[in-house]
Amino acid sequence: MKRYNNLNIRVDWFLVTLYVVLVIFGWLNIYASVYDESLGLSIFNMDLNSGKQLMWIGITFAVILMIFLLDLNFFTSFGYIFFIITLLMLVGVLFMPEVNGAKAWFQIGPVKIQPAEFAKFTTALTLAKYINDYNVKFTTLKQYVIPFSILLVPMGIIMLQPDAGTFLVFCSFVIPFYREGMNPTIIVLGLLGIAIFVLTLLVDQLYLIIGVVVLGLLLLGVGGRSVKKALPIIGGMLLTIGIIFSVDIVLNNVLMPHQQKRIQVLINPNIDPLGDGWNVTQSKIAIGSGGLFGKGFLEGTQTKYDFVPEQSTDFIFCTIGEEHGWLGSLVMVALFMALLLRILYVAERQKYRFSRIYGYSVAGILFFHFMINIGMAIGLFPVIGIPLPFFSYGGSSLLSFTILLFIFIKLDAQRTQVSTRG
Amino acid sequence: MNDSRKLVIGAVFLLVGAIYLAKLFAIQVVNGNYKSAAESNIIKKIEEYPYRGLIYDRNGNLIVYNKPVYDLMVVPKEALKTDTAQFCKVFKITREEYSELLQKAKSYSYVKPSAFLKQLSAEDFAAVQDQLVDFPGFFITPRTVRSYPYPIMANALGYIAEIDKKGLERDTTKYYKRGDYVGRSGVESKYEPYLRGRRGVRLKTVNVRGIVKGDYKDGEYDTLSIPGKNLVSTVDLKLQQYGEHLLKGKSGTIVAIEPATGEILSIVSGPNYDPNILTGREFGKNFASLSTDSLKPLFNRPVMAVYPPGSMFKLVQALIGLQEGVIEPHSRFQCNRALIPCHGPHSNEDLKGAIKVSCNPYFYNTFRRIINQDVSSNTFTDSKIGLELWNQYLDRFGLGHPLAIDIPGEKGGNAPSPNYYDRVYGPGRWKFSTIYSLAIGQGELGVTPMQMANLASIIANRGHYYTPHMIKKIGDGGKLPEYEERKETGVAPEHFDVVVAAMQDVVDNGTGQYRAKLKDILVCGKTSTVQNPHGEDHSGFIAFAPRDNPQIAVAVYVENAGQGARAAAAIASLMIEKYLKGEIQRKNIEEYVLKGKFY
Numbered sequence A: 001m002k003r004y005n006n007l008n009i010r011v012d013w014f015l016v017t018l019y020v021v022l023v024i025f026g027w028l029n030i031y032a033s034v035y036d037e038s039l040g041l042s043i044f045n046m047d048l049n050s051g052k053q054l055m056w057i058g059i060t061f062a063v064i065l066m067i068f069l070l071d072l073n074f075f076t077s078f079g080y081i082f083f084i085i086t087l088l089m090l091v092g093v094l095f096m097p098e099v100n101g102a103k104a105w106f107q108i109g110p111v112k113i114q115p116a117e118f119a120k121f122t123t124a125l126t127l128a129k130y131i132n133d134y135n136v137k138f139t140t141l142k143q144y145v146i147p148f149s150i151l152l153v154p155m156g157i158i159m160l161q162p163d164a165g166t167f168l169v170f171c172s173f174v175i176p177f178y179r180e181g182m183n184p185t186i187i188v189l190g191l192l193g194i195a196i197f198v199l200t201l202l203v204d205q206l207y208l209i210i211g212v213v214v215l216g217l218l219l220l221g222v223g224g225r226s227v228k229k230a231l232p233i234i235g236g237m238l239l240t241i242g243i244i245f246s247v248d249i250v251l252n253n254v255l256m257p258h259q260q261k262r263i264q265v266l267i268n269p270n271i272d273p274l275g276d277g278w279n280v281t282q283s284k285i286a287i288g289s290g291g292l293f294g295k296g297f298l299e300g301t302q303t304k305y306d307f308v309p310e311q312s313t314d315f316i317f318c319t320i321g322e323e324h325g326w327l328g329s330l331v332m333v334a335l336f337m338a339l340l341l342r343i344l345y346v347a348e349r350q351k352y353r354f355s356r357i358y359g360y361s362v363a364g365i366l367f368f369h370f371m372i373n374i375g376m377a378i379g380l381f382p383v384i385g386i387p388l389p390f391f392s393y394g395g396s397s398l399l400s401f402t403i404l405l406f407i408f409i410k411l412d413a414q415r416t417q418v419s420t421r422g
Numbered sequence B: 001m002n003d004s005r006k007l008v009i010g011a012v013f014l015l016v017g018a019i020y021l022a023k024l025f026a027i028q029v030v031n032g033n034y035k036s037a038a039e040s041n042i043i044k045k046i047e048e049y050p051y052r053g054l055i056y057d058r059n060g061n062l063i064v065y066n067k068p069v070y071d072l073m074v075v076p077k078e079a080l081k082t083d084t085a086q087f088c089k090v091f092k093i094t095r096e097e098y099s100e101l102l103q104k105a106k107s108y109s110y111v112k113p114s115a116f117l118k119q120l121s122a123e124d125f126a127a128v129q130d131q132l133v134d135f136p137g138f139f140i141t142p143r144t145v146r147s148y149p150y151p152i153m154a155n156a157l158g159y160i161a162e163i164d165k166k167g168l169e170r171d172t173t174k175y176y177k178r179g180d181y182v183g184r185s186g187v188e189s190k191y192e193p194y195l196r197g198r199r200g201v202r203l204k205t206v207n208v209r210g211i212v213k214g215d216y217k218d219g220e221y222d223t224l225s226i227p228g229k230n231l232v233s234t235v236d237l238k239l240q241q242y243g244e245h246l247l248k249g250k251s252g253t254i255v256a257i258e259p260a261t262g263e264i265l266s267i268v269s270g271p272n273y274d275p276n277i278l279t280g281r282e283f284g285k286n287f288a289s290l291s292t293d294s295l296k297p298l299f300n301r302p303v304m305a306v307y308p309p310g311s312m313f314k315l316v317q318a319l320i321g322l323q324e325g326v327i328e329p330h331s332r333f334q335c336n337r338a339l340i341p342c343h344g345p346h347s348n349e350d351l352k353g354a355i356k357v358s359c360n361p362y363f364y365n366t367f368r369r370i371i372n373q374d375v376s377s378n379t380f381t382d383s384k385i386g387l388e389l390w391n392q393y394l395d396r397f398g399l400g401h402p403l404a405i406d407i408p409g410e411k412g413g414n415a416p417s418p419n420y421y422d423r424v425y426g427p428g429r430w431k432f433s434t435i436y437s438l439a440i441g442q443g444e445l446g447v448t449p450m451q452m453a454n455l456a457s458i459i460a461n462r463g464h465y466y467t468p469h470m471i472k473k474i475g476d477g478g479k480l481p482e483y484e485e486r487k488e489t490g491v492a493p494e495h496f497d498v499v500v501a502a503m504q505d506v507v508d509n510g511t512g513q514y515r516a517k518l519k520d521i522l523v524c525g526k527t528s529t530v531q532n533p534h535g536e537d538h539s540g541f542i543a544f545a546p547r548d549n550p551q552i553a554v555a556v557y558v559e560n561a562g563q564g565a566r567a568a569a570a571i572a573s574l575m576i577e578k579y580l581k582g583e584i585q586r587k588n589i590e591e592y593v594l595k596g597k598f599y
Helices: A013-034 A049-069 A079-093 A115-133 A141-160 A164-179 A184-202 A205-223 A227-254 A257-267 A278-288 A316-348 A353-377 A395-413 A415-419 B002-030 B033-042 B084-091 B095-108 B122-134 B165-170 B186-190 B237-247 B280-292 B310-324 B351-357 B360-371 B379-396 B418-425 B432-440 B449-460 B493-508 B567-581 B587-595
Strands: A106-108 A111-113 B043-048 B062-074 B114-120 B138-147 B160-162 B181-183 B200-206 B212-215 B231-233 B252-258 B263-270 B464-466 B471-474 B486-488 B524-530 B538-545 B552-558
Touching: A013 A049, A013 A316, A013 A395, A049 A395, A079 A106, A079 A115, A079 A141, A111 A395, A115 A141, A115 A164, A115 A353, A115 A395, A141 A164, A164 A184, A164 A353, A164 B002, A184 A205, A184 A227, A184 A257, A205 A227, A278 A316, A278 A353, A278 B002, A278 B033, A316 A353, A316 A395, A316 B002, A353 A395, A353 B002, A395 A415, B033 B043, B062 B095, B062 B122, B084 B095, B084 B122, B095 B114, B114 B122, B114 B138, B114 B280, B122 B138, B181 B186, B237 B252, B237 B263, B237 B567, B237 B587, B252 B449, B252 B567, B263 B567, B310 B351, B310 B360, B310 B379, B310 B432, B310 B449, B310 B493, B310 B524, B310 B538, B351 B360, B351 B493, B360 B379, B360 B432, B379 B418, B379 B432, B418 B432, B449 B464, B449 B493, B449 B538, B449 B552, B493 B524, B493 B538, B524 B567, B538 B567, B552 B567, B567 B587
Parallel strands: none
Antiparallel strands: A106 A111, B043 B200, B062 B114, B062 B138, B160 B181, B200 B212, B231 B471, B252 B263, B252 B552, B464 B486, B524 B538, B538 B552
């Protein structure tokens, strides 16, 4: 594979290859997930999701070409404009009719456009531009407030749709923030909060509070000799107890009933295996029945016979697990790991900080999608409807992941040009 | 600092990847449950119920066949979206019934089909067939119920019904499942393993909506259903119909046997019922009303009713006495009515005469000679030894234990043994004078009509019998081997001559002469007037004919009909006439029986 060197473009063919492999692997899986022996339709048939996906793959190639044809400045300079357009679209979509319980789509003829998908890369571009332009090092309060505001505004609007999946994906921006100097305590505290939250669901509130108080008193006894040291311990203790008490409120008032159920099902899928536990139970059955080697391409029964819901979109991983077994899953996870680490590697070699921040944003978004999507399929995450990048059927998601990745590949390919501006 | 941060981020990515691969390894490779769960998801067992074997009479007339009915099945999970109001209208049930039936189905299984409405007739099915598509989760399974072209022999044939809990527990082969229909009594029960055939199973792969997508593993595990074997009964349809006709409105029994083979020609239990009412949807209702009927139509009298044999037992006493050498045909006893009451004008009969007039003192003496043969000087011990000997004869005559005919629930009656009296009176505390009622077939003796028909058969055969049975052919094979085994009584054939002659005399000149005698056919018979402490005496009669090379042996009991010479003798002779001549010439006797006034 020869790097071609024209107009100072040095495309990272490794990333492109990984992308192509993932998309083809994904396309074959979409066919497998909807394959019906008795109909005998080919993979190209436009009545099947695989045929439609092929059309979308064609469109993405055109979009990739367009990305490379556009001037670099289009991405590095107009970030704010994109961001404002995105916000307007996100607000606008709230006035659209509900589809599947969420106001998340613009319907233009047969095409559905989901602005939240595009918000991912516009937010990434905007944050990269702001952090780069203002040389944010996360040292002062102001340097926290503005980046987080840029992040929280689209998140807030998305929550109104509501679209919990995309909302969660936006949390991935803590990864570039962290890379750029954010205090990791924020992440640790966040994770701690989530841990306490989950623990509260598992353990009786009373025991948990007793545990926290005992732990707090022990800490006070060991390290709380002075008032200065005692205060944060007492404060932390009270905060934890507050979180514990707030779980009920969050569960009952913030989360919707189906989301509450999904969290309960995650903890115990057997509470309602035919109702709310159905997805997870069937998904695990499909994946688990694949064994080490899998049942073979087009031989999966659980996905093909619709036992797994949404088998070509959110639960596409089931087809991989069932038909290709653990070894297929290994290959698939390895491909993703290679992609993510390659993005980190490529991001690190950027001299232009904008490109690095953007690269980390891309890695973070892809990683969150990977983590949440596969996590829910194997019962480690509550069921949240987000696509598996490059695998799940759907034009919007394929297009937005492609744009997300290829803007980065373009940034990298022309790094010698942009570096002069850094 | 940032160098370490890029490593931390990379490490987090790899850590999540590793955790996921570990979890995947656990569910895909380590845990085998998901594989079986996946199989059970997609495999639908379609069971093919074979046709139950048909039953023919001995002349090839069909007497039991199968009629198609349709079970409406439901899968509760899929039936949730059913338009209840519309459903109730189409199937003509109330809302309450609907929810009750659905609840019942749910309690069995939420995802597996079970019967919602059972045994819709072909007409009912045709009426709803087109609308069925509107009710997801409901579908029709055809099956069959028994049907009977002639409303006869209900008790002997038995009925089929859903297997009960006990039946499931007893089924060690684990063949049956809840809801399966099995023979629950009579021939249907005894020959269940032959009649039922073998269920076939086809494994299909289905999608989540239960729609069949193909054969599972190309049908590798499928089995074909094997239809049940047809049975040919020993019963003669015409004779059976005639017997039921004669017994209409009476409580009692007719059993007719072909002596040479032990084949039951007719088995009538009165009162009876139309077997067709115990098939189909009305089974539960009809069964309940039959089982609470005070006349006990479900009580299969030929094999379950136990009566004292009465005078016909004198034939057994005579035969044992002759075999033991304690009497001879010319032995005479005074009719000493101080020993035991008697009837009729006679005083000093020989054996033939004593049987003809049914002399009680004669058999009192005969029985005493059998019991007290002076083997021991202690009269108690002597009686015990004698009774033991006598009891062994009874055993060989098929008395005191079930004959093991092919109808379940058969009673054995009672042939008292020394042990029996030891229990009642204490060892060494009883002797002949305690038990002399046995001499004339009363006292503790109990026999079934079947055993008495068998006795007639034994005498007709001059000393041996074949266990009576209902079925002569199973499929292409013969009868069960136990019914081809000749059983000996241990009484030599020559001793029967005098008894047979006496029985002929009973019919020609004795108690049976008016109603049992037939033109051209030598009928041999013996009356019994069975003492009944609960009411009028029972009328009993056994007979066989013709005297030489007998074709038919009959036992008749008519409850509360008084003397054996009346109802029972008349019915028995009509049965013989019907069987041997094909039609009844003695219309007056037939009328007498049908009128049913025997006093």
